[in-house]
Amino acid sequence: MHTAYRESIHELIDGTIGNIRRAELERHLADCTDCRAWLADMEAIRDTAGSLDPLEPPDGVWLQIAGRLRQEGRVALPPARQPARVRHVALLAIAASLLLAVGAAIVMLLPQYRTNNAGPRAAAVGTPAPQPGNPGGDVAVESVEAEFRLAEQHYQNAIAKLEQAVKLDQAASGQNGNTLDAQTAAMLQKNLQVIDQAIAESRSGLRSDPLSAAALASLFDALRSKVALLQDTIALMNEMRKGNSAGAAQIVDGLNKS
Amino acid sequence: MALVERCRQGDLGAFEELYRAHAGKLFSVACRMLGNTADAEDLLQEIFLSAHRKLDGFRGEAALGTWLYRLATNHCLDYLRSRAARTDQLTDVLDDEPGYFTAGSPGLAEQTVTKMDLERALARLPEGCRAAFVLHDVQGLEHREVAQALGIAEGTSKSQVHKARHRLRALLSERH
Secondary structure (H helix, E strand, O other): OOHHHHHHHHHHHHOOOOHHHHHHHHHHHHHOHHHHHHHHHHHHHHHHHHOOOOOOOOHHHHHHHHHHHHHOOOOOOOOOOOOOOHHHHHHHHHHHHHHHHHHHHHHHHHHHHHHHHHHHHHHHOOOOOOOOOOOHHHHHHHHHHHHHHHHHHHHHHHHHHHHHHHHHHHHHHHHHOOOOOHHHHHHHHHHHHHHHHHHHHHHHHHHHOOOOHHHHHHHHHHHHHHHHHHHHHHHHHHHHHHOOHHHHHHHHHHHHHO | OHHHHHHHOOOHHHHHHHHHHHHHHHHHHHHHHHOOHHHHHHHHHHHHHHHHHHHHHOOOOOOHHHHHHHHHHHHHHHHHHHHHHHOOOOOOOHHHOOOOOOOOOOOOOOOOOOHHHHHHHHOOOOHHHHHHHHHHHHOOOOHHHHHHHHOOOHHHHHHHHHHHHHHHHHHHHOOO
């Protein structure tokens, strides 16, 4: 190959050669087999390079970027999530109304329960206990306990309806190929197990001490956590179905922190 | 600039839009610069997190894509240098290797250049000319854009791409 024409050949390949040099190079190429072969090699390399397949990063890369931006507080939080599917709106509305009613009842009843339960225990530290012959304290305790049993039942109903919605979503997502990835599914399962364990332990505590305000508060905390987790699971599946990986990443990130 | 402005204001949806528009190109560059996808995935994260941090400094003198290419190639080159330092590899002298052009090689003759052959040969190129070649011949940038992306003169971009083609020809002709 004649080195004098090397740059001209590259410029010809790049499409940047001027008319005069192009004409000169073409005259040379007509007579020089080596330079023609060299030009063919350069063109083959450029053409093959230009045909290399574009590479796409896996989806997980964006999820991790979004998670880190959120963790570092560098992005605004999204507006409140709305379930997208109409056929679940009724279930979710029922669950929400139950929770509002139950939540309000618990807020009103828990201090009363603590006050009523303080009697026998407070006596041990010198506070007067309810007087014998005055049944008012026992009646109040039974009444409040009944309210709590009712409240717990409402929670259980809400949880059952949410679980039903989750199952429907999972079935629909499976049909559409939008299933949760194994890592997220395992994390949700683990969080559910932890919450169920907390519910079981709180119930066990209440069985051995039905008047324990701490066990009761713990039970309702765990029930609230379960409701929130189920709501997040539904929201996550909705975001995935919409193809909103940013929204899904934020929910997963929130679940990781919870 | 509207998209950049929304990103600056912390709009994650806007940043995802920016990511979707450019991630494939930058990932392709990173894979070919680093030679493996696992490192490229890690680096892609760092590139976009860095882009998010530095968006305030983006004034629009260059196209957003070129600005991102520059960020990506700088990350790749820094990574390669630190990897070379860890493994005691001497790579910084290769771009100016003497006898680069004068060394004779049999040429490709009638051999077909397959994509796989080219990918393998690419991984053996010196870093500087590999970056210029990937941006110019693979990604299709003009020399002016390659120069902006790598922070070099346009003439240097041309000479690096030309060196890369020479070297690739020699590497590909060694196949048989």
